[in-house]
């Protein structure tokens with residue numbers, strides 16, 4: 001096990017329980033189990049329901065397993081929510097009562113030693129949520145063309161200096177560590193821009209590379225299609241997103257769906273919640289019902 005002394009606090013816990021859990025003896029899917037924070041709440045609140053909790057990260061699932069050992073109504077599996085139809089079929093389940101996805105990154109991934117997600121530490125460039133997959137941040141920064149890198153940083157990071165950053169990345173190859181990448185981004189940005197930014201100057205580029213490594217936006221589209229197909233009538237879909245790119249996809253999908261009705265959101269955390277859990281700051285929950 002990697003060195004890790006933190007704990008993930010589930011965001012919008014009361015709101016998830018209130019909107020997702022409409023049926024006492026249902027089947028609920030937590031698509032992003034992480035350390036099991038939301039799964040715990042669902043399993044506790046609905047002891048007569050079954051909870052299928054999946055995650056692509058084998059390491060975080062080990063923590064979830066420990067946190068959820070008291071529950072007999074939880075099935076934990078290593079799988080992607082992209083493959084949810086296959087996962088449920090293998091369990092003999094056709095329809096479910098609720099689907100939750102808490103997008104973004106878990107505290108474990110950010111804080112455990114050596115996962116390469118954080119610009120605050122010096123680690124090998126990795127950023128894979130699924131450590132069994134091939135494509136890592138190292139591959140993207142060292143082998144993508146300048147044009148492709150620039151497009152990704154612009155689109156997924158909403159970084160207006162994407163071209164300058166991509167150029168510096170290509171010029172400074174090979175790049176092996178997060179610290180090296182941070183230095184390259186620093187070199188690419190005008191000093192006045194670095195001073196102006198409220199968040200760390202590498203945030204946008206790191207977000208963009210992480211999204212590309214884990215195919216995050218493409219996966220959300222598939223997740224939404226899966227939810228439409230797998231929810232029973234009256235079933236609830238609850239999605240927590242952490243940036244506008246994710247939220248936009250969720251919002252438009254629900255708006256344009258003939259099978260889903262928007263019932264709540266965007267719900268944001270209260271001031272009290274963000275005080276206790278700063279990670280919740282940018283969270284937005286949207287809830288839809290299968291009609």
Ligand code: SAM
Nearest residue numbers: 010032034035036037038055056057080081102
């Ligand atoms: N709700 C969790 C809790 O309270 O402990 C935290 C979830 S964390 C914000 C997001 C999780 O989604 C990460 O553990 C990540 O590995 C997982 N994830 C990302 N993409 C996934 C995918 N395609 N399928 C399943 N899990 C995924």
